[in-house]
Amino acid sequence: MVPSGAGRADHSPAVTTESRCTVAGRRRVGTVPWVRPPRDIPPSLIALALMQGALLSSAQCDAAGVTRGQRTRLVASGIWQRPTRGVLDVAPGDGIRDPERRRRRAAWLGLLAYGPEAVAVGQCALVLHGVAGVPAHVAPEVALPRGRSIRPRDGIRVRYFEGTQVMRYGPRQIAALVPALVQALPDLPRRHAVAVLDDVLHRGLLTDQGLAVIEGLLVGRRGAVEVRNRIRLVDRRAESPLETFARLDCVDGGVPPDELQVEIRDRHGAFVARGDLGWRLPGGRWLIVEVDGREVHEAPVALLRDRRRQNAMLATAHVELLRVTADDIGRRGTVAALVRTALAHVR
Numbered sequence: 001m002v003p004s005g006a007g008r009a010d011h012s013p014a015v016t017t018e019s020r021c022t023v024a025g026r027r028r029v030g031t032v033p034w035v036r037p038p039r040d041i042p043p044s045l046i047a048l049a050l051m052q053g054a055l056l057s058s059a060q061c062d063a064a065g066v067t068r069g070q071r072t073r074l075v076a077s078g079i080w081q082r083p084t085r086g087v088l089d090v091a092p093g094d095g096i097r098d099p100e101r102r103r104r105r106a107a108w109l110g111l112l113a114y115g116p117e118a119v120a121v122g123q124c125a126l127v128l129h130g131v132a133g134v135p136a137h138v139a140p141e142v143a144l145p146r147g148r149s150i151r152p153r154d155g156i157r158v159r160y161f162e163g164t165q166v167m168r169y170g171p172r173q174i175a176a177l178v179p180a181l182v183q184a185l186p187d188l189p190r191r192h193a194v195a196v197l198d199d200v201l202h203r204g205l206l207t208d209q210g211l212a213v214i215e216g217l218l219v220g221r222r223g224a225v226e227v228r229n230r231i232r233l234v235d236r237r238a239e240s241p242l243e244t245f246a247r248l249d250c251v252d253g254g255v256p257p258d259e260l261q262v263e264i265r266d267r268h269g270a271f272v273a274r275g276d277l278g279w280r281l282p283g284g285r286w287l288i289v290e291v292d293g294r295e296v297h298e299a300p301v302a303l304l305r306d307r308r309r310q311n312a313m314l315a316t317a318h319v320e321l322l323r324v325t326a327d328d329i330g331r332r333g334t335v336a337a338l339v340r341t342a343l344a345h346v347r
Contacts, residue, residue, distance in 0.1 A: 040066075040070065041066060042064050042065065042066070044064065045060070045061065045064040045066065046090065048060060048064075049090045049091075051170075052104075052108040052112065053101060053104040053105030053106075053107070053108045053109070054089055054090050054091040054094065054101075054105060055083075055087055055088065055089055055090070055105060055108050055109060055112055056087070056088045056090060056112070057086055057087055057088075057112040057113075058071070058086045058087070058088070059086075060112075061088065071088060074088075075088070078092075080092065083109060083154065084109065084113045084153060084154035084156065085113070085153070085154075086112070086113060087109060087112045087113050089105075099136035102136060102137065102138070103127045103134055103136065103138050104127060104128075106124060106127070106138040106139065106140045107120050107124035107125075107127045107128050107138070107140070109140040109156060110124060110140035110141055110142035110156045110157075111142060111172050113140075113142075113153075113154070113156055114142050114144065114150065114156070114158070116171070116172070117144060117145050118142040118143070118144060118172075118173075119142060119143045119144070119145070119161075119164065119166050119173045119174060119175060120141075120142060120169070120172070120173070120174040120175065121141055121142060121143045121159055121161055121164065121174075121175045121179075121180060121183050122141050122159065122175070122180060122183040122184040122187065123135075123138045123139070123141070123184045123187070123188070124138060124140060124141050124142070124174075125174045125175040125177075125180035125183070125184075126177075126180050126181070126184055126196060128169055128174050129174070129177055129180065129205070131177075131196055131199055131200055131205070132195065132196070132199040132240065132241050133192055133194075133195030133196040133197075133198065133199050133241040133244065134184075134188075134192065134196060135188070135189065135192050139155065139156075139157055140155065140156040140157065141156070141157040141158070141159055142156065142157075142158060142159070143158070143159045143160065143161040143164055143175070144158065159183070161175070161179070161183065164176075164179050164183075165178070165179050177200065177205060177206065177210075178206070178210055178213060178214060178217075179217075181196070181197075181200070181206075181214055182214055182217045182218060182221075184196070185197075185214070185218070185223075185227045185230070186218070186221060186222055186223030186224070186226075186227055187223075190226075190230055190248075191244065191245050191248050192241075193227065193230045194230050194233045194234055194244055194248060195238075195241035195244040195245065197211070197230075197231065197234040198234055198235060198236065198238040198241075198243075198244045199238075199241065201234065201236035202236045202237070202238060202239060211231065211234075214231075215227075215228060215231060233248065233251065235247070235260060237260040237261045238260060239261070239276070240291065240293060242291045242293050242326055242329055243260075243276050243277070243291050245329045246276075246277060246289065246291050246324060246329050246335045247260070247277060249329065249332065249333065249334070249335040249336050250277070250335055250336045250339055252332075252333075252336065253333060253335075253336020253337065253339070253340065254336070254340075255279070255336055255339045255340055255343065257277040257278055257279055257289070258278055258279050258280045259277075259278040259280075260276070260277060260278070261274050261275070261276070262274065262275040262277075262278030262286055262288060264286065264288070264312075264313050264316060264318065264319055265316070266315075266316050267316070272312045272313060272315075272316055273309045273312050273313050275288035275289070275290060275313065275319070275321075276288070276289055276290050276291045277289040277291070279339065279343060281320065281346055284318060285318045285319065285320065285346075286318060286319050286320070287319075287320045287321075287322070287339070287342055287343060287346060288313065288319050288320070288321050288322070289322045289323075289324060289335070289338075289339065290306070290309075290310070290321065290322070290323045290324070291323075291324055291329070292306070292323055292324065292325050292326070293326060310323070320342060320346045322338055322339070322342055324338065
């Protein structure tokens with residue numbers, strides 16, 4: 001039995017009017033640019049592909065009246081591609097730089113390739129649960145009922161997980177959150193494993209009891225000892241994978257933060273702002289590291305809000321502030337070096 005708070009899947013993502021606007025002869029679906037589909041392709045089929053990482057199964061095409069001959073012509077002309085037998089990519093090449101699109105595509109590729117009985121497991125199940133912190137490159141992986149084993153093909157991994165607890169995801173099935181974590185954690189890179197656990201705990205998708213259950217289920221499995229070491233680094237206060245990555249960089253660099261989500265108050269005790277990572281300084285002051293994510297913080301409204309927060313914190317005269325970006329965090333040791341340098345100057 002999965003403990004309370006073990007998570008819920010997003011069963012049927014909505015397709016909004018805003019998702020389907022036409023600009024300069026191209027169709028934009030969400031953040032994905034699509035070449036305008038042929039007129040004989042039903043819009044409902046394109047909307048379905050949107051929910052499946054731009055992928056469709058041959059059976060879905062048949063049900064929508066798109067014949068095998070039509071599909072063959074679309075593939076031959078390069079408008080569509082066939083990543084594996086029985087699966088069509090209706091927007092080949094799009095979304096290569098969009099990590100979320102790549103993750104979602106990987107999760108759906110296995111489900112569509114192996115039919116309605118296939119169960120998304122491991123990292124692919126975490127993607128469909130909406131868990132943050134999964135790497136940008138995810139290998140498609142599924143399990144089949146009754147522990148049935150089929151030879152993998154085209155990079156799709158077929159795993160043996162007899163008795164895995166599953167839940168519905170629209171018309172499909174995915175591993176429930178706890179077994180998905182048990183499957184995924186041994187294979188995840190260290191910082192991604194910590195970020196995934198930070199995320200599910202921070203959002204209340206997993207309880208402390210659920211985390212203890214995962215530790216118990218990992219006993220005797222490959223990589224169990226290493227996963228337990230990573231669990232010791234988990235902190236539910238982390239609000240994004242980038243914050244987790246920055247914190248781990250500092251831990252590894254010998255300058256772990258004293259606090260996360262530090263409340264900064266003015267001289268009257270009124271709340272001013274909350275800093276991502278904090279190091280205590282003499283005289284009740286703080287060195288605060290603010291983590292700027294590309295997708296969120298480059299928006300004009302977000303930039304204005306961040307500037308106001310930064311100015312408000314500095315105005316208290318109790319804060320020394322560093323701002324780090326995704327690029328900084330991507331270079332191992334950079335954040336720790338910045339913090340060490342700052343601490344040496346302000347202490």
